[in-house]
Amino acid sequence: MTFYQFLDYLTYLSPALLLTGIGIGMYRYKSLALSHKMLLLYIGVALCTDLSSRLYGHLFGNNLIFIIMFSLLELIIFTILYQFCFFEKKSRTLFSLTFVASGFIVWELFSLRTIAPQQFQSYSKVMDAFVIILFALAYFFQKVGKYKTTQKEELRLNAAILLFFSLHLLFFLPINFLINVSSGLKFYFWMANLVVTLIFYAFINWEIWKNG
Amino acid sequence: MEKWLDPKTIMLWIIIAITVVFILVFSFIRLAYLNFKQMAEAQLEESRLKLEHQKKLLENGILVQEQERTRIAADLHDSLIGKLTSLKLKHQLDYNSDEMDYLLSESIADARRISHDLSPPMLEFISLYELIDGIITPWKKNIAVDFYHDVRTDVALPNSIKIQFTRVLQELITNIYKHAGASVITVHLRQSDRLLCLLVKDDGKGFDPNQNKKGLGLQNIELRMLYLNGKHSIKPLRKGTSALLLLEDYKNLI
Incomplete structure (x- = not known):
């Protein structure tokens, strides 16, 4: 088995993990807090995007548009998660920023809809990850001095979100390079991204299990 | 030409990456500083409260001491001095050795009780x-x-x-x-x-x-x-x- 085949098989772990998370979430749904119901929704959306992008890619070859669609959904879910579940006081600035970022992603969704992979350079994922990073940092600033009264699980989840989206932002920034460069080097990057994503999904599953 | 080969695109990527890294680093430093400040303030507050508490305890100690003195004074006045005064009057009016003996024993017992109360x-x-x-x-x-x-x-x-x-x-x-x-x-x-x-x-x-x-x-x-x-x-x-x-x-x- 070559490295590329191994990488290809490894990608199937993503829907498997997401499906497991949904199973856990549905089993424990009644006892889940709103924040964890949002995480369940997030992995549900991720699973739908994963499966439909695989199908779309199989049928039409280019499924890059799903990155933009998923960015929009991800941004909306994390905005609700932070503004309604985590923040003590809703942040108007971050609401406005979410609105601007959503507008930008919708604009990119239409402008890059038919573009060839060679010209595909989307900043939607970067924008989405950047706003989520700001949410995570704002949450930490709100909690300064209140760590004793804050649930450790919430702080840990926020730290994981901050770490994951910081890496994701840096990874998806040179997306055009990672799609088009002919060198086999790019597969190591995709592999790293896959591993980080799988760890994050596993962490979310564990959080849902513990919360339920 | 693919986008990643365009120097302008690469420049934009570098600027974005540096900005994000800068924001993250700055935020972590600021968070660490705020945490440190909060911890120092909490420690100071704790020390202040501790000192205040100790001061209050000392004040109460003095108050209790005063109360104890008042109690001893009342004890002496109401029992021992009363008995000794009555003894003196009895001695002046009519001398009854049995009664005086009894009153003297009572007074000695009272004095002993007060003394034992003060220090076993x-x-x-x-x-x-x-x-x-x-x-x-x-x-x-x-x-x-x-x-x-x-x-x-x-x-x-x-x-x-x-x-x-x-x-x-x-x-x-x-x-x-x-x-x-x-x-x-x-x-x-x-x-x-x-x-x-x-x-x-x-x-x-x-x-x-x-x-x-x-x-x-x-x-x-x-x-x-x-x-x-x-x-x-x-x-x-x-x-x-x-x-x-x-x-x-x-x-x-x-």
Whole structure:
């Protein structure tokens, strides 16, 4: 088995993990807090995007548009998660920023809809990850001095979100390079991204299990 | 040309990456600084509260001392001076040796009681168990007191520990008798090489632990235990109250 085949098989772990998370979430749904119901929704959306992008890619070859669609959904879910579940006081600035970022992603969704992979350079994922990073940092600033009264699980989840989206932002920034460069080097990057994503999904599953 | 080959695109990527990294680093430094500041402020506040508490305890100690002086003065005035005055009058009016003998014995007993109240006699040579027994005995006329003791060491306690423990016990029993409406008081004394423990329980009405205000008596107990570097806990039970005094490694005080 070559490295590329191994990488290809490894990608199937993503829907498997997401499906497991949904199973856990549905089993424990009644006892889940709103924040964890949002995480369940997030992995549900991720699973739908994963499966439909695989199908779309199989049928039409280019499924890059799903990155933009998923960015929009991800941004909306994390905005609700932070503004309604985590923040003590809703942040108007971050609401406005979410609105601007959503507008930008919708604009990119239409402008890059038919573009060839060679010209595909989307900043939607970067924008989405950047706003989520700001949410995570704002949450930490709100909690300064209140760590004793804050649930450790919430702080840990926020730290994981901050770490994951910081890496994701840096990874998806040179997306055009990672799609088009002919060198086999790019597969190591995709592999790293896959591993980080799988760890994050596993962490979310564990959080849902513990919360339920 | 593919986008990634365009220098403008690469420049944009670099600018975005540097900006994000800068924001992250700046935020972490700011968070660390704010945390450190908060911790320092919390420590300062804790020290201030501790000092304030100690000052209040000292003030209460002085107040208790004054109360004790007033009590002794009243005791002398009402019993001893009264008896001596009556003795003097009897001596002036009609000399009756039996009656005078009786009054003199009463006065001596009163003086002895007041003296013992101030400082137990032969403190050096008497054990804590005997001291406690001495305190409890007169109370048995008014309320049932069960005293259990388990002394597993020959180590002689210093006077400071004996006197503070007896004072606390006196305070506790007086409080129970006055306020708790209890029918039985149980006292457990346990002494080992490392640990000195006194547990006082009653079956009275207990108290509300949410009531923040402590009376002078309780503050006095706290001050005495603080002086001995001991621990104490007074908490309501399902029926009654329990007070635990604990002194670890008391040999260091000898």
